[in-house]
Amino acid sequence: MNDKLIVILIVLLYFSPVFYQLYLLLKENKEENKRLIKKIFRFTKYSFLILFLTIIILGVLSHTNFFNYEKPITFDKYDQITFQNFRGLEFFKKSLYGNERFAYVVTSIDSEIDDGSVTVQSLFYPSRSFVYKKNTNSKELLTHEKYHIKITELFARKAKEKISNLKTFNEYKIREIIRDAEIKERQFQKDYDYDTFHSYVLSEQKRYEKEVDSLLTLLIKYNKPKITIDETN
Numbered sequence: 001m002n003d004k005l006i007v008i009l010i011v012l013l014y015f016s017p018v019f020y021q022l023y024l025l026l027k028e029n030k031e032e033n034k035r036l037i038k039k040i041f042r043f044t045k046y047s048f049l050i051l052f053l054t055i056i057i058l059g060v061l062s063h064t065n066f067f068n069y070e071k072p073i074t075f076d077k078y079d080q081i082t083f084q085n086f087r088g089l090e091f092f093k094k095s096l097y098g099n100e101r102f103a104y105v106v107t108s109i110d111s112e113i114d115d116g117s118v119t120v121q122s123l124f125y126p127s128r129s130f131v132y133k134k135n136t137n138s139k140e141l142l143t144h145e146k147y148h149i150k151i152t153e154l155f156a157r158k159a160k161e162k163i164s165n166l167k168t169f170n171e172y173k174i175r176e177i178i179r180d181a182e183i184k185e186r187q188f189q190k191d192y193d194y195d196t197f198h199s200y201v202l203s204e205q206k207r208y209e210k211e212v213d214s215l216l217t218l219l220i221k222y223n224k225p226k227i228t229i230d231e232t233n
Contacts, residue, residue, distance in 0.1 A: 064088070064127050064128050065087050065088050065089045065127045065128075069087070070087055070126035071126075072124060072126075073085065073124045073125075074122070075121065075124075075149070075153045078149060081124065082142065083131045083142055085126040086103060086145075087127045088127055088128050089130060090130045103131035103142075104130050104145075105129045105146075106128040107123060107124050107148060107151075108122070109152060109155060109159065109182050109185060110123050111178050113174055113175070116169055117228045117229070118160075118174055118229070119225045120163070120227065122149065122153040131145075140202075140205075141199055143205075147192070147209060148189060150212050150216060151189055155182070155185035155188070157219040158181055159178050159180075160227050161219060162181075164222070166229055168229070169229045
């Protein structure tokens with residue numbers, strides 16, 4: 001069932017007793033009923049406020065699980081990542097194309113520009129990433145999700161390679177390189193999920209693994225976050 005429809009049904013059920021009582025009172029036009037109607041409206045106002053705050057809290061927790069928070073993880077700790085690090089919450093989505101064996105990983109290219117140096121690194125966000133079944137033992141699914149992290153690292157290194165080739169420190173060009181890397185990384189992630197059908201097409205999964213690992217090895221000299229631009233060359 002559509003998530004929006006579920007929310008609407010919950011709201012209607014939540015307020016159904018109020019609507020029913022209001023209907024009964026409106027059928028009669030008595031002074032006492034008018035006072036009761038005012039009380040109902042007051043109750044409804046506070047109920048909507050509580051519901052609104054609840055929706056905000058659920059929205060915040062859907063984005064980042066602050067109840068089980070773990071700070072972003074850098075790529076040097078890649079081998080330590082397991083499904084136990086997937087701490088995010090998903091309140092509605094229960095399957096992916098009818099299959100309950102699925103996960104969702106959140107990564108980003110983080111950057112900081114200082115005079116003469118640039119820091120670019122890939123980050124994995126545990127409290128924004130989730131796995132539907134915490135007790136899943138699927139190595140294939142974990143491998144698929146972790147390659148999303150490798151892909152982000154790959155494009156972070158591509159950005160660092162281009163930045164290191166700059167002859168002068170130019171903040172505008174540096175930001176342009178990072179922004180371009182982020183756009184291409186997002187598209188590559190989409191292609192990866194589409195071509196592998198979220199890990200179910202094994203041949204494509206292996207092809208991507210080989211390609212990503214090979215490119216990461218070629219860019220191994222850019223595995224450190226910080227790059228210093230030497231303007232003397």
